[in-house]
Amino acid sequence: MTSPQLTQNNPIQTDLTLRISNLNVYYGESHILRNVDMSIPSGQMVCLIGRNGVGKTTLLKTIMGLLKPRTGEIFFADKPITKLTPDRRAKMGIGYVPQGREIIPRVSVKDNLLLGLEARPQGRKGNESIPEEIFDLFPVLKTMLSRMGGDLSGGQQQQLAIARALMGKPRLLVLDEPTEGIQPSIILEIEAAVQRIIKATGISVLLVEQHLHFVRQADRYYAMQKGGIVASGNTEDLSQEVIQQFLAV
Amino acid sequence: MSALIEGLFNGISIGSVLLIAALGLAIVFGLMGVINLAHGELMMLGAYTTYVVQNVFKPWGEPWFSFYILVAIPIAFMVAAIAGLVLERGVIRFLYGRPLETLLATWGVSLILRQLVRSVNWLLAICIAVFCLLFFGGMTWLSRHPDWERIRNWVIAILLPLSTAIAVVTGFLISKMPVLTKAWFSARNVDVTAPSWLRGGVKVLDFQMPYARLFIIVLTIICLIAVYWFLNRSTWGLKIRAVTQNRAMSSCLGIPTAKVDALTFAIGSGLAGVAGCAVSLLGSVGPNTGQNYIVDTFMVVVVGGVGNLFGTIFAGLGIGIVNYLIGSGTLALMLSYTESLKPLVDVLLFFATSSMAKVMVFALIIGFLQVKPAGLFPQKGRTAEL
Numbered sequence A: 001m002t003s004p005q006l007t008q009n010n011p012i013q014t015d016l017t018l019r020i021s022n023l024n025v026y027y028g029e030s031h032i033l034r035n036v037d038m039s040i041p042s043g044q045m046v047c048l049i050g051r052n053g054v055g056k057t058t059l060l061k062t063i064m065g066l067l068k069p070r071t072g073e074i075f076f077a078d079k080p081i082t083k084l085t086p087d088r089r090a091k092m093g094i095g096y097v098p099q100g101r102e103i104i105p106r107v108s109v110k111d112n113l114l115l116g117l118e119a120r121p122q123g124r125k126g127n128e129s130i131p132e133e134i135f136d137l138f139p140v141l142k143t144m145l146s147r148m149g150g151d152l153s154g155g156q157q158q159q160l161a162i163a164r165a166l167m168g169k170p171r172l173l174v175l176d177e178p179t180e181g182i183q184p185s186i187i188l189e190i191e192a193a194v195q196r197i198i199k200a201t202g203i204s205v206l207l208v209e210q211h212l213h214f215v216r217q218a219d220r221y222y223a224m225q226k227g228g229i230v231a232s233g234n235t236e237d238l239s240q241e242v243i244q245q246f247l248a249v
Numbered sequence B: 001m002s003a004l005i006e007g008l009f010n011g012i013s014i015g016s017v018l019l020i021a022a023l024g025l026a027i028v029f030g031l032m033g034v035i036n037l038a039h040g041e042l043m044m045l046g047a048y049t050t051y052v053v054q055n056v057f058k059p060w061g062e063p064w065f066s067f068y069i070l071v072a073i074p075i076a077f078m079v080a081a082i083a084g085l086v087l088e089r090g091v092i093r094f095l096y097g098r099p100l101e102t103l104l105a106t107w108g109v110s111l112i113l114r115q116l117v118r119s120v121n122w123l124l125a126i127c128i129a130v131f132c133l134l135f136f137g138g139m140t141w142l143s144r145h146p147d148w149e150r151i152r153n154w155v156i157a158i159l160l161p162l163s164t165a166i167a168v169v170t171g172f173l174i175s176k177m178p179v180l181t182k183a184w185f186s187a188r189n190v191d192v193t194a195p196s197w198l199r200g201g202v203k204v205l206d207f208q209m210p211y212a213r214l215f216i217i218v219l220t221i222i223c224l225i226a227v228y229w230f231l232n233r234s235t236w237g238l239k240i241r242a243v244t245q246n247r248a249m250s251s252c253l254g255i256p257t258a259k260v261d262a263l264t265f266a267i268g269s270g271l272a273g274v275a276g277c278a279v280s281l282l283g284s285v286g287p288n289t290g291q292n293y294i295v296d297t298f299m300v301v302v303v304g305g306v307g308n309l310f311g312t313i314f315a316g317l318g319i320g321i322v323n324y325l326i327g328s329g330t331l332a333l334m335l336s337y338t339e340s341l342k343p344l345v346d347v348l349l350f351f352a353t354s355s356m357a358k359v360m361v362f363a364l365i366i367g368f369l370q371v372k373p374a375g376l377f378p379q380k381g382r383t384a385e386l
């Protein structure tokens, strides 16, 4: 990436934010992910679909470093990250919004947001302010800054989780079922917010989702079954068959 | 009446020591789920540090000697914190998620530390220094090697016996010098003399409130405020709270959990050091000093409820007071004026020695935990299941 010549020599590598090759992950002795290959081009939104229990969350946790793969490699912006701890990966620019939100419960909403600053390369550095953009995206958070994170409703926690990930200015946003168990009006808000984030910042997004409407907004999809990727392609080409097979609708 | 106040006062001052120590134990346990059985020995290190600082100040005479205790507190904190840091980096971090092994390992460390202060002399210190210099110096130097990951195990396999051998040979060569083989402390207890301004006391009603005990109470209040401020107002405190409540997510946010663990362990240990400094003002200190306090300190953490500053305060003072009132026979004496309570008084008199008082407090605590298993102030609300 340092010289244009090098870029020409490796045309495939340079425009991929994330590349996963031949990943095998186990929980104890049960084989969960089987030979997973996946790549996320820069600035694109990629959606991972599949029924409950096929291993989507497991894949995302492995990308974050919460689980160690038995074989396989993960590259983030061409750098191997397979051996790095989650905090190093976050600092490199992976923002994670986990399934179940994982808001720090007995810490105020403001402090939850400020914790998101730790993912910036230079850390928090005495930074005490929350950028206005965050409140433009999620106005509801502004009125709740002094509340405890654990006291928010599910929808509010989801918005907080996304906002917290954005505080670190990630290059890749990883979202695990952000609309699960949330009322329809808030789902639309969250969808719109993700759209605005992509427009404004041009970051790449990896989304795990069950709602067809949201899936349609992605550029590409990967479909997972029994821990392996069984189909992939452009989202426009998503056929009714594939949808029937992989989405719980 | 004045006996009761005196009992309360003495109980509070002992409870204060317990409180400082328990504070350290509680934040470490809350964060890492690790019970550190060497916590008492870290207290003991703090007490010995106070003794050493006192001896350094002694030849300087007044007015310097008066202030040694103010110097000893931060140094005791540092010494215990560094010892705790070494313990965490060297042993405990390999045992996270395995509480039983952690218990055994820290118990082993507590035995080592106790024996260390008994037998430490210049010879031993020099040998350890030589070993550390060679082994860790060599490791650091070689870790710049490009192939470090690959050669690491080989380097350890070669460096470890090599540095051990050199250290042993060095020790053997210089062991002829008697100056070097004289133990620093010996196995007997040592006495810390309080500076003149901490001797004596104020007279309240008809008993003396010793300044030394007032000083300990003030020290405890300062420690409490400092810990509260650090945990709730500083950025590292916020990181510690985040990791305590959700370790996996915290690391995904970019918080270096290994660093947070090390820092927390160091601070918790440092507090034990300060507690040790306070203990040295209450009486003579020996290799077993930590043992006398560790059980009570655990009780404070258990009764107070983990991760709860207020619970720890109440439990610390409560256990200190009850222990003292029973142990000194004050309670029995007070009740003996009422004829109908005669059997109770007899029971209390039976427990009116410091070791029997511990038995009784222990029994009371077990009873208490049957009623409130989560401690005095269990967490409420949505976040309770954590």
Ligand SMILES: Nc1ncnc2c1ncn2[C@@H]1O[C@H](COP(=O)(O)OP(=O)(O)O)[C@@H](O)[C@H]1O
Pocket: A027, A032, A050, A051, A052, A053, A054, A055, A056, A057, A058, A059
């Ligand atoms: N902590 C765990 N220990 C053992 N097995 C697990 C654990 N978490 C998930 N699994 C198993 O791994 C499989 C994939 O789970 P997951 O990745 O959560 O699926 P998805 O997110 O696609 O619904 C499931 O069969 C689940 O039972």
Ligand SMILES: [Mg+2]
Pocket: A056, A057, A058, A099, A176, A177
């Ligand atoms: Mg899932």
